[in-house]
Amino acid sequence: MLTLHGKIANIPASIVKIKVKLKPPYEIGVSGVVYESFMSGSNFKMENETKTILGANFLNIVDIIENLRSIPNEMQILYYCNFGPPFLENGSHFIAPIKEVAPWDSRASEGIKEFDFFGPPESGFIEQVYFLELIGDKEGNTLVMLTDKEEAKAVSISFSIKELPCFTLWKNTNSLEEGYVVGLEPGTSYPNHKAFERAQNRLIKLNPKEKRKFEATISIHIGKDEVQKLKEKISKIGEGIKPKIFNKPVKKFSPSACIK
Numbered sequence: 001m002l003t004l005h006g007k008i009a010n011i012p013a014s015i016v017k018i019k020v021k022l023k024p025p026y027e028i029g030v031s032g033v034v035y036e037s038f039m040s041g042s043n044f045k046m047e048n049e050t051k052t053i054l055g056a057n058f059l060n061i062v063d064i065i066e067n068l069r070s071i072p073n074e075m076q077i078l079y080y081c082n083f084g085p086p087f088l089e090n091g092s093h094f095i096a097p098i099k100e101v102a103p104w105d106s107r108a109s110e111g112i113k114e115f116d117f118f119g120p121p122e123s124g125f126i127e128q129v130y131f132l133e134l135i136g137d138k139e140g141n142t143l144v145m146l147t148d149k150e151e152a153k154a155v156s157i158s159f160s161i162k163e164l165p166c167f168t169l170w171k172n173t174n175s176l177e178e179g180y181v182v183g184l185e186p187g188t189s190y191p192n193h194k195a196f197e198r199a200q201n202r203l204i205k206l207n208p209k210e211k212r213k214f215e216a217t218i219s220i221h222i223g224k225d226e227v228q229k230l231k232e233k234i235s236k237i238g239e240g241i242k243p244k245i246f247n248k249p250v251k252k253f254s255p256s257a258c259i260k
Contacts, residue, residue, distance in 0.1 A: 004191060005080065008036045008046060019051070026054035035068075043068040044075065058219040065214070067206035074203045076194070078168070078187030079216050083146055083155055084180050090120035091149030094169060094182070095231060097135040097142060097238030101169075102246035104129035105256040109248050115169065118182060123175040130169040131190050131253040135238045136161040143234050144184055151227045159186045159216040166190050166202065186216060196255045 013032035021027040029051030037043040047064040067073045094116040103109040108128040115130050136142045140162040147154035168190055170183030185191075189202035197203055206212060221227050249257035 006036075006076070008034055008044070011036060013048075025056075028052055028054060037068070042073055042075075044073070057221065058217050060217045061215065063214045064211055065206070066211045067208060070208050072205050072207050074194075074198070074205055075212075076187065076189045076197070076203060077164075077214055078166075078185055078189070078191060079157075079159075079164070081157060081184045081216075081218060082170075082181045083184065084182075087146050087148055087153060087155045088118060088173075088180065088182050089148055090118070092118040092182075093147050093149075093151075094118075094144070094184075095147065095234055096132065096144035096167070097234055097241075098132055098243040099135050099238075099241060100133040100244045100246070102131050102250045102253045103248065104131060104254050105249060111171070112245065112247050115171075115245075118171065119173055121175045121180040122173055123178070125172065125174040128171040129191075130171075132167040132169060133165070134161055134167050135241055137237050142237060143230070144186075145221075145227075145230055145234065146182060146184060147227055147231075150224075151231075152222075152224050154221045154227045154230060156219045156221060156230060157184055157186060157216055158219070163214050164188060164216070188214075190253060192255055200252060 011034050013034050015033040017031045019029045019031065029049055031049040034046045045066045045068055049062045050059060052059050063077065065075060065077065101115065103112050107126055108130055111128050134142045140160045141158065142161050143156060143158045145154045145156040164186040166187050166189050168185040168187065170185060172179060172181050174180055188204055189197040204212065221230055251257045
């Protein structure tokens with residue numbers, strides 16, 4: 001049985017290295033190797049490198065996953081990136097080049113008209129989840145961001161929809177004590193039951209000794225000029241395409257749409 005976040009999130013790394021380059025641009029990084037393996041089941045090796053440059057505004061994450069079994073093996077990966085204040089506040093806005101968006105369940109349907117805006121901390125708030133299909137540029141690269149109300153600061157994630165074609169938006173604007181946070185989550189599939197994602201042909205099947213690379217970059221943008229440049233870049237990626245917004249769960253995204 002797999003938990004929502006899988007097993008590998010709780011497995012310590014077998015090898016950890018810290019890398020500091022002593023010549024400009026002074027790259028700083030941490031790398032590690034994690035094995036997820038059990039009898040008559042998955043046997044994966046994940047090599048991770050997370051790095052930045054001294055004084056830069058970004059954090060680059062690269063994962064290489066290898067199937068160590070002698071038979072093909074299914075895999076999924078999702079980058080669960082949670083953000084709170086100061087980027088998240090009453091009036092914060094999610095901006096992305098959206099092709100389609102649908103609510104996960106009836107609870108999410110209640111907020112579909114304002115799925116991309118966020119309210120203040122609300123005690124007892126019940127999470128709302130939205131599944132998105134994004135647009136990429138000519139190379140398949142895309143960009144999403146969360147900006148504060150005044151659009152004076154923002155956090156962004158850039159990635160390839162060829163590697164990570166599915167995007168999940170998790171709204172959890174509960175009280176500050178309970179976790180006032182929003183999740184921006186690029187992935188190879190959506191966080192549904194594995195059987196449902198398999199039926200939608202969204203599970204990756206790695207052949208024996210096959211490797212697959214995934215990459216995402218998280219960046220911070222300070223100042224209205226910087227945020228505006230980012231908005232224009234996102235707008236250019238989705239230029240000429242009007243987002244299709246579903247008011248209720250749809251079968252290709254959510255198992256709740258199949259419940260009568």
